[in-house]
Amino acid sequence: MQIIKRIYKQSAFVLIPLAVLSAFFEWKKLPLSILIGGGLAVANLKGLAWGVQGLVGSGQQATGALVFFSMIRLFILIAIIVILLWLKIINIAGIFIGFTAVLVLLLKEGVRSAREEG
Numbered sequence: 001m002q003i004i005k006r007i008y009k010q011s012a013f014v015l016i017p018l019a020v021l022s023a024f025f026e027w028k029k030l031p032l033s034i035l036i037g038g039g040l041a042v043a044n045l046k047g048l049a050w051g052v053q054g055l056v057g058s059g060q061q062a063t064g065a066l067v068f069f070s071m072i073r074l075f076i077l078i079a080i081i082v083i084l085l086w087l088k089i090i091n092i093a094g095i096f097i098g099f100t101a102v103l104v105l106l107l108k109e110g111v112r113s114a115r116e117e118g
Contacts, residue, residue, distance in 0.1 A: 003109050004049050010105050011042055018101060022094070033094020036084065040077060040095070041102035047073045 015038040019031035051069045084090045 003113050004045065006109050007045065007102070007105050008042060010109070011038055011102050014038075014101050014105060015098060018097065022097070027091060027093070029089070029091045030094045030097075033090040033092075034098040034101075036090055037095035037098020038102050039098070040080065041099045044073060044077055045102070045106065 015035055018038075019034045022030040022034055048070070051066060051073070081090075081095060085092065
């Protein structure tokens with residue numbers, strides 16, 4: 001799982017400067033929202049990796065259980081975001097920026113990994 005470790009390291013190097021740059025804008029909650037969005041994206045990626053490793057390693061039929069755990073993880077993720085929005089701790093633009101930054105890193109590392117193996 002080297003790709004996931006690289007994404008963790010790179011996400012820190014991307015999210016922190018993004019949060020610092022966003023502090024210059026009008027929105028007061030934007031830097032914290034970017035960090036929380038990136039953290040949730042990384043946590044979601046970690047949960048996905050654990051689920052896939054556990055199901056592939058156990059030899060069980062992966063599709064049903066993987067869909068079930070993905071739905072549970074999605075519900076928890078949405079619940080956290082809704083609670084944070086309800087408490088007015090974050091704004092939705094920052095969450096999207098954080099998620100997008102981690103998604104771009106995931107895509108970049110996926111392409112890099114595919115090129116190295118192929």
